[in-house]
Amino acid sequence: MEKRALLAAALSLAVLVLWSRFFAPPPRNPGQQIQQQQRMNEQRQAEEQPISKEEKPLYEKDLNAPEAQEAFPSEQNLTEQKIEVKTELYHAVFTTLGATAIKWDLNKYTDDFGKPIRLIRPASGVLPPMSIVINDTRADLPSKVIYSTDRNSVEFDGNNTQSLTFTYKDKSGLLIKKSFTFYFDSYRIDMAVTVKGAPSYQLAIGDGFGIPNINAAAMYTHVGPSLLQGTSREAFSLSDLDEGTLEFNQDVRWIAQEDKYFTAALKPESGRGAAQVWKNGEKLEIAYTVNDEDSKFTLYAGPKQYDMLKQVGLQDIVNFGFWSFIAHPLFWFLKLLYKVTGNYGVSIILISILTRIPFIPLMNKSQKSMKKMQELNPKLQELKQKYKNDSKKIQTETMKLYKEAGVNPVSGCLPMVLQIPVFFALYKVLLISIELRQAPFVAWLTDLSAPDTLFGHFPEAIPFLGGSALGILPIIMGATMFLQQKLTPNPSSGQQAAQMKMMKYLPIIFTFMFFNLSSGLVLYWTVGNILGIIQQLFTNRKAVPASAEAQ
Numbered sequence: 001m002e003k004r005a006l007l008a009a010a011l012s013l014a015v016l017v018l019w020s021r022f023f024a025p026p027p028r029n030p031g032q033q034i035q036q037q038q039r040m041n042e043q044r045q046a047e048e049q050p051i052s053k054e055e056k057p058l059y060e061k062d063l064n065a066p067e068a069q070e071a072f073p074s075e076q077n078l079t080e081q082k083i084e085v086k087t088e089l090y091h092a093v094f095t096t097l098g099a100t101a102i103k104w105d106l107n108k109y110t111d112d113f114g115k116p117i118r119l120i121r122p123a124s125g126v127l128p129p130m131s132i133v134i135n136d137t138r139a140d141l142p143s144k145v146i147y148s149t150d151r152n153s154v155e156f157d158g159n160n161t162q163s164l165t166f167t168y169k170d171k172s173g174l175l176i177k178k179s180f181t182f183y184f185d186s187y188r189i190d191m192a193v194t195v196k197g198a199p200s201y202q203l204a205i206g207d208g209f210g211i212p213n214i215n216a217a218a219m220y221t222h223v224g225p226s227l228l229q230g231t232s233r234e235a236f237s238l239s240d241l242d243e244g245t246l247e248f249n250q251d252v253r254w255i256a257q258e259d260k261y262f263t264a265a266l267k268p269e270s271g272r273g274a275a276q277v278w279k280n281g282e283k284l285e286i287a288y289t290v291n292d293e294d295s296k297f298t299l300y301a302g303p304k305q306y307d308m309l310k311q312v313g314l315q316d317i318v319n320f321g322f323w324s325f326i327a328h329p330l331f332w333f334l335k336l337l338y339k340v341t342g343n344y345g346v347s348i349i350l351i352s353i354l355t356r357i358p359f360i361p362l363m364n365k366s367q368k369s370m371k372k373m374q375e376l377n378p379k380l381q382e383l384k385q386k387y388k389n390d391s392k393k394i395q396t397e398t399m400k401l402y403k404e405a406g407v408n409p410v411s412g413c414l415p416m417v418l419q420i421p422v423f424f425a426l427y428k429v430l431l432i433s434i435e436l437r438q439a440p441f442v443a444w445l446t447d448l449s450a451p452d453t454l455f456g457h458f459p460e461a462i463p464f465l466g467g468s469a470l471g472i473l474p475i476i477m478g479a480t481m482f483l484q485q486k487l488t489p490n491p492s493s494g495q496q497a498a499q500m501k502m503m504k505y506l507p508i509i510f511t512f513m514f515f516n517l518s519s520g521l522v523l524y525w526t527v528g529n530i531l532g533i534i535q536q537l538f539t540n541r542k543a544v545p546a547s548a549e550a551q
Contacts, residue, residue, distance in 0.1 A: 078146040085154040087184050098143040099166035099178045100128035121208040129209035133202040156184045173197040187302030188312050193295050204287035210257040210264025221260040225286035228253040228316050245278040255286045261434045263304050269296035303434045326425035345441025352527040372407045430520040448520035468516045478511030480529035487536040
């Protein structure tokens, strides 16, 4: 039963890892990452260069021109202006063209190349962040006209809050007003929107806002729009939509664009609203549908840090999945240990030890039971030989023998079964918690959220493994698993040959599966193996053979 339970756990993990491997885009190799990062840096530099008048599209030209007035009639003649917003946590740049943001750099988070995380991807899509789309023939107008503004820059000067307001009004009676209130020490922004002279509109996050990771799709987590309707969290990918629109007509608590670690999210002050998700070429857009002239929202643009998100009612953006009721206390406990140790690697070791303690009595009982079952093998073989033509009699006599010896054949698998939910909950915690991002442990393990790459990567030509990480920690894990398997007694000599062969190769299979998992998770599993080896050695030394007890 212990062997079968371990085999079931292995197959469960294999499904999880292999699904991620084959149904998500493969991880980029370092060369591709460097090339893509260089292209992003070039795009950043190009963005920061002044736009020449010859290259400006119509709506960026001088609106005093007759053709501009004819295209977008406004009561004011304006030119584009950029407004900087600098807080303790981020540096944003807004433009009066569309009253949207064009830059959003996080001060306390950097990418793998040391550059500040930019939450707005260059040249990402049609709708800039926080765009308004009017539900009539003027749909694109709000993002293509120039607004007036009440500030040339936003400086805090010792104050914790500052505001910025954009206003557009044309001769037809259309009035659009966006007001932002920034907090110096928070990623939260209060947003008030007024639209008069239009039947209704969409307030869109923009497909390029909140998804900075160019390789996020290779990280086996959701990337793109999501929302919370009631208590149901929905996440969307391109395959979910054709050219149509998904309508959510009520009780939408928040909408977001997200990658593994970062997000941009909108939450109505009323607590709920209606939303739409639609496909725009190869992009997915998500927006609130607004029918009122005046509306208020909370905008959050920053890391998916649970405590920060909880302060603004967006904690469900951090999705621990099916085992969340176990993952949440594990996550809380992991952070508590970190406050004491100052090292997440040490905290993972401690959590591996502490989560194993409740199972020690069960494991001891299981190991003793397996030892007794091993000693019963000769008698079991005699029964099978004696009643070889009567399988029902074999089963009855076997259970009778177990009962006389005080052995429970199911007890061997119980500790493994109980630990599987803990493992999968911790897998999710270590996979998506931004606290583990770039968190060092020792020596070469400088990022517990990433695979161990001490030896680089497998050559691209190797099937299934091409480009995967190649590190020492998964090899240590496999070695400890092999040793633990060797020390564990076989409860029966009648195991099927195929099952025994599978068990024999499990350490190798696990090693290759763990190459691409986070080093934090591999560390947890390795420590568990070492503790299992110690416990098994102790049990083997203390166990008294049944024959000795009889004497």
